[in-house]
Amino acid sequence: MTDDIDAAGDASESEADAHADELAWETHDTEIDYRCPGFSVRQDDVTLPDGTETDYHYVEEVETVVVLPFLSDGDEVVMIEEWRQAVGRVNRGLPAGGVEPEEDDLERAARRELREETGYTAETVEHLCTTEPVNGVANSIHHTLVARGCEPAAEQDLDHNESIRALTADYDDLVAAVRDGEIRDGRTTLAVSRHELD
Template sequence: MSSLDWKLLRSEYLFRDNWLTARRDTCQTPKGKIVEPYYVLEYNDWVNCVAIAEDGRIVMVRQYRQGIGKTILEIPGGTMDNTDPSPEFAMRRELLEETGYDFEKLINLGSVAPNPASSNNLTHMFLATGGKKVQEQDLDENEEIEIVLMELEDVEQLLKENKILQSLHVTCLFYALLKLKELRLP
C-alpha cells in the first residue's frame, strides 16, 4: 500500500486562546498537489465516561450547550488539563468535579477522533463502575450541571429514540454497552 500522508510544508497560527487555537497549514499531497490553505483547530484531548453508581443507575448530566442553544442530557466528561498526567486521571477529576462521585473501577474503552479532518485531538472514553457520592459538585465558574440518575434501560431507550445529541457521548455509550454485555457473559 502506498502512503497517502500529506507533507506539512508550513504552519501559521491565526488565533491562540485557552479554549481554541486555529492554524493555517500549507501541505503537499503524495502526488505533489499543494493544498493551501488548510485550516486546523487545535484542542486539548477530551475525556468522557459512562458512569455507573453502586446501585446500578447511570450518572447522567444535564447542561446548557451554547453551540446549539439547548440544554441537553449527556454523560460526564470534559477537557484534559495540561497538568493531567493521563486520560484516566483527567476522567477521575472530571467525574468528581461534575458529579461528586468517586468510582471503584475505571475501564478504558479506547479513543476516537472527534473530527480528524480539521481537529487535532482525541476523545478518551471510559466505563466507570461502583460509584459513590463522596462530595458536592466542584464546578468551573461557567458550569451549571444537574445530575440525573437513570436506569440503563431508560438510557438505551433514549439512544434508540435519538434523544442524546452529543455524538461523542453517544459513541461512548455504545462502546460501554458492548463492554457491559461482554462483562456479563459467563
C-alpha cells in the first residue's frame, strides 16, 4: 500500500511540475534600474506563456533574519519600536535585518542583529521557518529564528538610518497584540503565529 501512495505522490508531483512549466515566464535579459542602500529595483525582459513580450520590475534585497528573542525566564520577549518612514509611524515588532556577505550562517546573522538593535545576546538560537513574504513584488527571503536565554550585554549599535528603542514585553501580551491586530508588522505577526503553531 505504501508503494501505491508513493507512486501516486510522485505522479502528483510530476503533474504539478508540468503545470508549473506551462505557467513559467522566460527571462531574456535582466538589469538593475535603481540602486539605493537596502534594496535595488530590477527589470526583467520576459515572454509570458501566451507569447506576450513585456518587462517586469521587482525589488531585490539581501536575505533577512527575523529574531523572536525570549528572555532567560522564558515568559518575556525583547522587542523594538522603530520609526518606519514608509508608513509614517513608529512600528512595534521584532529585531530584524539583512544577512551580511561575510556571514556564513543564519544563526550568526541573527545574533548580530539582536545585539546591534537591542544590546541583548542569546544563549541559543534555532531556525523556525523561511518565507517569501511578498514574492509578487520582491525577491525577499525572510528567515525567522527563535533566540532563548537572552540577556542585556551591550549598548545598541545602530546603523546611521535606524531610529530604534528596545523594550521587553510579556510573550502572552505579544500574542494577544498579534491576535487583536494591534501589531501590524508582518514579520512579527508571522513569527509569532508560526511559533504558536509549533
